[in-house]
Amino acid sequence: MQRTYVMSNSVYRRILKLRNAERILCERCGKEIKPGQKVMAKLSRGKFKYYHKECYESLWLDL
Ligand SMILES: [Zn+2]
Numbered sequence: 001m002q003r004t005y006v007m008s009n010s011v012y013r014r015i016l017k018l019r020n021a022e023r024i025l026c027e028r029c030g031k032e033i034k035p036g037q038k039v040m041a042k043l044s045r046g047k048f049k050y051y052h053k054e055c056y057e058s059l060w061l062d063l
Helices: 007-018 051-062
Strands: 001-007 039-043 047-051
Touching: 039 051, 047 051
Parallel strands: none
Antiparallel strands: 001 039, 039 047
């Protein structure tokens, strides 16, 4: 299961709280995902992984 959306401030803060983290890192490039950016959230083994939308698309191009 996966979905694309623009990370809003409220969703951003909710994810940080859930993860008890200070920031969300893209699984592909390792850089921070910030509110206002387009992200891809992918559910894997009960956990969401987050990617920049562009990074996620380039991930598939590599395969
Ligand atoms: Zn990225």
